[in-house]
Structure formats: structure tokens, C-alpha cells
Amino acid sequence: MKNIPQGKYRPYPKIDLPNRKWPSNRITKAPKWCSVDLRDGNQALINPMDMNKKLSLYALLLKIGFKEIEVGFPSASKVEFDFLRRLVDDNLIPDDVTIQVLVQAREHLIAKTFEALKGVKKATVHLYNSTSTAQRKIVFQKSKEEIIALALEGVDLVKKYEKNHDGEIFLEYSPESFTGTELEFAAEISNAVTARWGIGEKRKVIINLPATVEMATPNVYADQIEWMSEHLHNRENVIISTHTHNDRGTSVAATELALLAGADRVEGTLLCNGERTGNVDIITLALNMTTQGVESNLDFSDVNEVVDIVERCTEIETHVRHPYVGELVYTAFSGSHQDAINKGLAYRKSHTEVFWEVPYLPIDPEDVGRSYESIIRINSQSGKGGVAYILEKNFGYQLPKAMHPEVGKLVQEVSDKKGQELTAEELFEIFNENYFRVKEHISLVDFTVSSVKGISKCTLTYFHDGIEIVADGEGNGPVDACKDALMKEYKNEFSINSYYEHSLGNKSSAKAIAYIEIETEDTLSCFGVGSDNDIATASVKALFCALNRAFH
Ligand SMILES: CC(=O)SCCNC(=O)CCNC(=O)[C@H](O)C(C)(C)COP(=O)(O)OP(=O)(O)OC[C@H]1O[C@@H](n2cnc3c(N)ncnc32)[C@H](O)[C@@H]1OP(=O)(O)O
Ligand SMILES: CC(C)C(=O)C(=O)O
Ligand SMILES: [Mg+2]
Numbered sequence: 001m002k003n004i005p006q007g008k009y010r011p012y013p014k015i016d017l018p019n020r021k022w023p024s025n026r027i028t029k030a031p032k033w034c035s036v037d038l039r040d041g042n043q044a045l046i047n048p049m050d051m052n053k054k055l056s057l058y059a060l061l062l063k064i065g066f067k068e069i070e071v072g073f074p075s076a077s078k079v080e081f082d083f084l085r086r087l088v089d090d091n092l093i094p095d096d097v098t099i100q101v102l103v104q105a106r107e108h109l110i111a112k113t114f115e116a117l118k119g120v121k122k123a124t125v126h127l128y129n130s131t132s133t134a135q136r137k138i139v140f141q142k143s144k145e146e147i148i149a150l151a152l153e154g155v156d157l158v159k160k161y162e163k164n165h166d167g168e169i170f171l172e173y174s175p176e177s178f179t180g181t182e183l184e185f186a187a188e189i190s191n192a193v194t195a196r197w198g199i200g201e202k203r204k205v206i207i208n209l210p211a212t213v214e215m216a217t218p219n220v221y222a223d224q225i226e227w228m229s230e231h232l233h234n235r236e237n238v239i240i241s242t243h244t245h246n247d248r249g250t251s252v253a254a255t256e257l258a259l260l261a262g263a264d265r266v267e268g269t270l271l272c273n274g275e276r277t278g279n280v281d282i283i284t285l286a287l288n289m290t291t292q293g294v295e296s297n298l299d300f301s302d303v304n305e306v307v308d309i310v311e312r313c314t315e316i317e318t319h320v321r322h323p324y325v326g327e328l329v330y331t332a333f334s335g336s337h338q339d340a341i342n343k344g345l346a347y348r349k350s351h352t353e354v355f356w357e358v359p360y361l362p363i364d365p366e367d368v369g370r371s372y373e374s375i376i377r378i379n380s381q382s383g384k385g386g387v388a389y390i391l392e393k394n395f396g397y398q399l400p401k402a403m404h405p406e407v408g409k410l411v412q413e414v415s416d417k418k419g420q421e422l423t424a425e426e427l428f429e430i431f432n433e434n435y436f437r438v439k440e441h442i443s444l445v446d447f448t449v450s451s452v453k454g455i456s457k458c459t460l461t462y463f464h465d466g467i468e469i470v471a472d473g474e475g476n477g478p479v480d481a482c483k484d485a486l487m488k489e490y491k492n493e494f495s496i497n498s499y500y501e502h503s504l505g506n507k508s509s510a511k512a513i514a515y516i517e518i519e520t521e522d523t524l525s526c527f528g529v530g531s532d533n534d535i536a537t538a539s540v541k542a543l544f545c546a547l548n549r550a551f552h
């Protein structure tokens with residue numbers, strides 16, 4: 001690449017593990033799962049979750065079957081503290097579930113953490129400090145000995161507060177930024193921590209080895225896990241946990257290879273939410289196991305519900321091609337795929353084989369609450385992507401992406417009422433009704449525009465609540481000039497957010513279609529659509545349409 005100086009980046013060092021065993025292993029059982037949605041996921045959100053969102057996500061995690069849930073960093077903020085208290089006070093922690101809390105090795109934070117934990121029967125206190133070469137040098141400016149001393153100070157503090165806690169406390173220790181740490185040092189500090197804690201059969205310790213930043217290919221992470229597994233003292237009482245982030249896009253692979261390499265436990269989130277590119281997606285990991293005939297111990301039989309709740313809580317949309325759950329992953333567009341899948345499904349119907357063997361479908365969609373769709377079909381479960389697809393494929397309207405949610409919602413309202421599938425024609429009717437037959441308080445009579453030296457001047461004739469108005473305006477294009485003409489009427493009550501146009505139909509009779517997005521005090525975004533032989537008039541019609549829709 002241009003302008004990147006030599007030496008700015010360098011290869012990740014090789015791991016010396018000549019007799020590595022993991023490449024020949026297989027995943028034959030599920031790991032212990034721990035959801036960190038409410039902590040790592042939450043800390044990475046633009047709008048961190050409020051109490052209601054946290055409660056709804058927590059209920060979902062229980063329903064899925066998580067037995068370990070990191071509920072937050074209770075010493076960090078009031079909302080995190082209050083959430084844990086709410087779980088305790090409302091008796092929302094089932095006996096077979098262990099609540100986990102994250103904390104740094106600092107006394108006031110540990111004290112506050114134990115205050116939040118009062119009344120919790122089983123809790124994992126997750127203590128972390130950064131151990132990487134970069135953090136030691138740049139952030140902490142501490143020697144290896146001082147970094148170990150910090151970790152041990154944390155352990156001592158947890159032990160001190162554990163004494164007065166009425167309930168069972170488990171220790172999890174993370175040499176944070178493990179993938180940037182020398183393996184010898186990661187093992188040394190982890191061994192020092194487990195020894196200081198007093199590890200034993202009845203006092204097992206979770207050593208979490210995070211790919212805080214994913215820095216190398218997944219086989220390297222597997223090597224690191226196998227190496228650590230061989231160098232951790234009291235290995236039989238250590239639960240090796242993974243916690244991968246997805247910086248290189250291979251967190252799923254890294255976690256799976258780490259399981260081959262001996263990891264016992266996996267931390268991750270639903271749908272990959274988390275810092276930067278996210279934490280590893282537990283849905284993908286679990287369903288990958290399902291497709292290999294391995295019981296995952298997590299219930300993803302209704303992925304639509306999972307996606308719905310996670311999207312509402314995180315305010316993050318799921319990619320349409322997200323493994324197993326994306327809107328389009330059970331849809332075949334191409335004829336040959338449709339043909340092979342249809343034949344595969346027909347074969348299954350006429351045979352009694354249990355083994356799932358349908359071309360192009362790695363999992364039976366019904367096992368995750370979905371169905372195979374050979375073409376996009378529109379019903380109340382359909383998303384905006386499907387609606388936009390039908391409008392384009394069947395009628396030629398290429399809706400701008402920002403308009404998809406608005407139109408999706410209009411369609412959803414009708415399909416929810418109808419309770420069954422909508423035909424393409426019905427969908428088009430909804431579109432026409434809302435954009436081409438909108439009730440008008442303002443209607444266009446005439447629009448003329450001329451352009452001199454890049455300045456557009458227009459004369460606009462229109463009816464507003466039955467009164468004819470003629471107004472002049474100018475701007476840097478027809479839409480801008482028209483907006484200027486309307487401003488005398490609308491003051492500063494709206495602004496134009498976006499504009500998009502395309503032609504529709506074949507050359508001789510092609511029409512121009514324009515889409516305009518306006519913003520008013522009441523609506524962040526409202527679209528209008530206009531169609532005309534002339535592009536400038538189509539744009540003005542789109543603007544009038546948006547005004548009629550926004551100020552109805
Ligand atoms: C990879 C991860 O996801 S780690 C988890 C990260 N999550 C979060 O940080 C979310 C919640 N955190 C917070 O709200 C805040 O950081 C708090 C409340 C925990 C602490 O707040 P503050 O003390 O005000 O600020 P801040 O976090 O910047 O403190 C930095 C100090 O803590 C020290 N520190 C950082 N991590 C640790 C640690 N694990 N153990 C001990 N000390 C630590 C730093 O060295 C620094 O010390 P200095 O002040 O002497 O330079
Ligand atoms: C706190 C630690 C485990 C973390 O989130 C990370 O390293 O990514
Ligand atoms: Mg993390």
C-alpha cells in the first residue's frame with residue numbers, strides 16, 4: 001500500500017510448539033459458556049443499555065441457557081451497580097446460574113464490587129490487569145515484577161473481601177491483552193495468581209486468556225492456548241477460558257481452534273457485539289457445533305427472537321448475511337441454487353433419512369425457527385431488505401438504503417394486521433398509497449427553473465390549504481431553489497437530508513424517479529418520492545410529497 005513506511009508493521013512472532021497436538025483434535029463437547037454481552041458488549045455501545053434493556057437481555061440469556069453471565073462492572077457506574085442490585089433484590093438469579101463481575105486490581109473498586117454482590121449465592125469475581133509489552137511500557141510504565149505485584153495485590157484484596165461475603169466466590173483472572181504478552185510472562189503471572197488464591201480441587205480458578213486484540217492467524221492463538229495449557233500449574237484445577245475479539249475477522253476460527261487446543265470455557269456475545277469489531281459470536285460457535293452433531297447446551301431454536309431482542313438492546317442492526325441468523329441466509333436468489341435446494345427438500349420428504357443433506361443449506365432452517373425462501377416473500381417476519389428487493393425487482397424502484405426502514409415499517413404495519421403473506425402487488429399498493437397518493441395540504445401546480453452561472457432560479461406555483469401561492473427562489477440546484485421558494489411559507493421548519501434519483505423504464509418512455517429525505521422538528525427523517533418525465537420536476541414532486549407526509 002502507498003505511504004506506509006517500511007517496518008511500521010511486522011509479522012507476529014512464531015510460537016515454538018513443535019509437537020502441537022491441536023491440529024489432530026476434534027470438538028466433541030460444548031465448552032462452559034459465559035456471556036459477556038452485559039459487560040464487554042455493553043461497554044462498547046454508543047448508548048449503553050438502560051435498566052430495562054439490561055433486564056430484557058438478561059432474561060434472554062437465561063432463556064438461551066447460559067449458566068455463567070458477566071453482568072457488568074458494578075464499581076464503574078451507578079447503572080451497573082443498580083442492575084446487579086436489582087437482580088439480587090428481585091431474586092432474578094437462578095440457583096444454577098453464576099453471576100460474574102469485572103473489576104480492576106484497585107481497592108475502592110473491589111470494595112464497591114463486593115457491596116454490589118451482597119446476597120449473591122455464587123459469583124465469579126473477574127480480576128484483570130494488562131500484561132502486554134505495549135501496555136507495560138506505555139500505559140502502566142511498570143516492570144514485569146511490578147505488574148505481577150499489581151495482580152497479586154488484586155488477589156489479596158478479593159480474598160480480603162471474600163471473607164465477609166455470605167456466598168461462594170470464584171476467581172477469574174485475565175492477563176488482559178494476552179495476545180500481546182510473552183507466553184512465559186503470561187504463564188508466570190497466571191501461576192502466581194492461582195498460587196496466591198490457594199488453588200485446589202475445591203478452589204478452581206478460571207484463567208481467561210483474551211485475544212483482547214486479535215493480532216495473528218487463528219492457528220497462532222491455538223498454539224498459545226496449547227502452550228499455556230502445558231505450562232499452567234495445577235492444570236486440573238485451572239479452567240482455561242478464551243475471550244476472543246474479532247479484529248482480523250477470525251474470532252470464531254480462533255475460538256474453535258483454541259477448543260481443539262484444550263480450552264475449557266468460552267466468553268463471547270450474541271451477534272458479535274463488543275469493543276471495535278466485537279467479541280466472538282456465540283450463536284455462530286454454538287450452531288457450528290450443532291451442524292457437527294455436537295450438543296451445544298444453548299437453545300437457539302428461535303433466532304428471530306434473539307436477533308429482535310439483541311437489536312433492540314444494542315441499537316445495532318444485524319448484517320443480512322450474518323451466519324445462521326441474517327435475513328438473507330436462508331434465501332436463494334440464483335436459479336441453480338433454488339433448483340438444488342428444492343430437489344434436496346423434496347428428497348427429504350420422500351425419504352426417511354435423518355441426516356441433513358440439502359445442497360447449499362448447512363443447517364435445517366426450521367431448527368433455528370426459520371424457513372427456506374426460494375424468492376423473497378413478504379410477511380410480518382420479513383425485513384426491510386426484502387421489501388426493498390421486491391420493489392426493485394418487480395417494479396424498478398431503487399429505494400435509497402436510508403429509506404428502507406421507513407418503507408419496511410409501513411409494510412410491516414399492514415402485514416401485521418393482515419397476519420399473512422403479502423403479494424408483490426399488495427406491497428406495491430402500500431408504496432403507492434404512501435408516496436403517490438398521499439393526502440395533500442400542499443400541491444404543486446407549476447414549476448419553472450432556469451440556471452445562470454450555476455445559480456438556479458425558480459418560480460413555484462402551488463396550492464397551500466386551498467390558497468394559490470406563487471413564490472420565487474434561488475439556490476445551487478432546482479431542489480435548493482424550490483426549498484428557498486418554500487421557506488417563506490415553512491420558515492425553517494424543515495431541512496433536506498438526502499437526495500437520490502434514478503430512471504425507470506426503457507429509453508423512449510423512461511421516467512425519472514426522485515427520492516428526497518427531509519428532517520423536521522418532529523421527524524428525524526421523512527422521505528418523499530416523485531416521478532416525472534423531467535428530473536427537476538420529479539425532484540420537486542418528491543419534495544412536496546415529503547412535506548405532505550411530514551406535516552400531515
Ligand atoms: C479490555 C477490556 O475490556 S478491560 C475493561 C474495560 N472496561 C472499562 O473500563 C469500563 C468501565 N471503566 C470505568 O468506568 C473506569 O475506567 C473505572 C470506573 C473502572 C475507573 O475509572 P478512573 O479511575 O476514573 O479512570 P481510569 O480507568 O482512566 O483509571 C486509569 C488508572 O487505572 C489504572 N488501571 C487500569 N487498569 C487497571 C487494572 N486492571 N488494575 C489496576 N489498575 C488499573 C491505570 O494504570 C490508571 O492509573 P493512573 O491513574 O495511576 O495512571
Ligand atoms: C477484561 C478483558 C477480559 C477483556 O474484555 C479483553 O481482554 O478483551
Ligand atoms: Mg473484551
